Each structure stands twice: as C-alpha cells, then as structure tokens.
Amino acid sequence: MNETMFKLPRNFYGRLITDEDVRIGEKEHLLLEAYVPGIQFISNPPRFDTTICCKNGKSEKMVVKGDQVTIYGQFQEGLSLDIYHLISAIARKHYISKKLFPVHAACLGMDRLILLAGHTNSGKTTVSLNLVKKYEMKIFSGNKTVIDLSGENPLAVVGL
Numbered sequence: 310m311n312e313t314m315f316k317l318p319r320n321f322y323g324r325l326i327t328d329e330d331v332r333i334g335e336k337e338h339l340l341l342e343a344y345v346p347g348i349q350f351i352s353n354p355p356r357f358d359t360t361i362c363c364k365n366g367k368s369e370k371m372v373v374k375g376d377q378v379t380i381y382g383q384f385q386e387g388l389s390l391d392i393y394h395l396i397s398a399i400a401r402k403h404y405i406s407k408k409l410f411p412v413h414a415a416c417l418g419m420d421r422l423i424l425l426a427g428h429t430n431s432g433k434t435t436v437s438l439n440l441v442k443k444y445e446m447k448i449f450s451g452n453k454t455v456i457d458l459s460g461e462n463p464l465a466v467v468g469l
Contacts, residue, residue, distance in 0.1 A: 310326055310327070310328070310329055311326070311327045311328075311329065311331060311332060311333045312324055312325070312326045312327075312333070313325050313333045313337070313338070313341075313350060314350065314351050314352060314353075314354055314357075315341070315345075315348050315349060315350055315351060316348075316349045316351050316354060317345070317347055317348060317349075317400050317403055317404070318347045318404075318407075318409060318455060319403070319404075319407040319409065321358050321359075321400075321403045322351075322354035322355065322356055322357050322358050323357060323358060323359045323360065323361070323396070323399070324354075324357055324359075324360050324361070325360075325361050325363070325392070325396070326360065326361070326362045326363070327362075327363040327364075327384065327388070328363065328364055328365050328384065330365070330384075330385065331363055331365070331384040331385075331387070331388065332387070333388075336387075337387075337388055338350060340388075340393050341393060341396065343393075343452070343453070344393040344394065344396065344397045345393075345396055345397050345400045346400075346411045346450070346453035346454060346455045347400070347404075347411070347455045348396075348400070357376070358376060358403075359376050359377070359378070359399055360376065360377045360378070361377075361378050361379075361380065361392065361395065361396065361399075362377065362378070362379040362380065363379075363380050363382070363384050363388065363392060364379060364380070364381050364384075365381075365382070365383065365384050365385065366381030366382060366383075368381065368382075369381060369382040369383075370382075378395065380392065380395075404455060408457065408458050408459040408460075409455050409456065409457055409458065410455070410456050410458050411453060411454070411455050412424070412426055412453070412454055412455075412456060413426065413427070413428070413429075413452065413453060414426040414427070414433065414450075414452075414453070414454050415433040415434065415436075415437045415448065415450060415451050415452060415454070416448075416449040416450045416454045417437050417440060417441065417446045417447060417448045417449060418446055418447065418449070419444070419445075419446055419447065422449065423440075423446075424454065424456070425437060433451075433452070434451060434452075437451065
C-alpha cells in the first residue's frame with residue numbers, strides 16, 4: 310500500500326491510498342499541487358475527512374461509503390487524471406463551504422495584492438514575471454490561488 314496525506318486550508322485532512330504497485334511520488338505530488346490550490350502534504354494528521362483508495366481491478370467503478378471513495382480501475386500506468394479531478398472537486402466543495410474560492414489566477418504584489426485572472430496561455434506568467442522584474446513584486450501564486458470571500462478582508466490569499 311502507498312499513502313499520501315494532505316491538508317487543505319481551514320482544517321481539512323485527506324489521504325490517497327493506492328495498491329502496492331501504484332506509485333505516489335514527486336510527479337503525483339506536483340500534479341496534485343497543480344490541480345488543488347492550497348494543498349499541503351503532511352504526516353500524522355489529527356483525523357481524515359476523506360479517504361480516496363485506488364485499487365487495481367478488471368472493470369472501472371467507484372464505490373462511496375461515508376467519507377471513503379474507492380476507485381477500481383487499471384492503474385498500472387499510474388494514477389488516472391480522474392483521481393486529480395476528484396480530489397480537486399472535493400477540495401472545491403470544502404473551500405466553498407468555508408467561504409473560500411479557488412481561482413485560475415496569479416497573485417503578486419508588495420503592500421497590496423494583485424490578482425491576474427485568465428485562461429491558460431493568456432499571459433499571466435509573462436505579466437507576472439515582468440512585474441517582478443520591473444517593480445520587484447513578490448509572486449504569491451503562479452497559476453492557482455485560493456481567496457477568502459468571508460468579507461473579513463477585501464482580498465486575502467489563503468492557499469497557494
């Protein structure tokens with residue numbers, strides 16, 4: 310069995326478990342970071358709010374029992390992109406319940422934050438790098454940002 314444990318902003322703890330022959334390594338962590346803004350990999354969480362199990366099987370199916378989701382499929386080639394989308398959807402549901410909102414945007418600034426929202430290949434990274442070079446701004450997130458919509462702050466970056 311392989312296992313990776315994670316935390317999301319505002320106290321959500323999860324884990325991803327796979328069969329022994331399905332590796333969870335640096336590549337998988339990078340993809341999770343790309344799909345799930347604010348994710349942090351941890352050890353020894355106080356509890357698990359969700360568990361996702363990936364098990365090799367001849368047919369593809371999903372079984373949900375309480376806070377555990379078991380996905381059966383062909384994982385010899387590695388995790389399916391569906392797993393990353395599932396974790397992203399779980400995170401999005403958590404964020405919205407906590408008045409957080411994940412956006413496809415770069416966040417940078419100095420005293421004040423600037424949110425550069427846009428589709429893939431719209432120039433967020435180019436504009437960000439130019440602002441860093443020209444005005445010595447700090448990049449807080451390069452592609453995905455979680456913002457706090459609770460009203461306590463005009464714009465608060467929570468997860469990067």
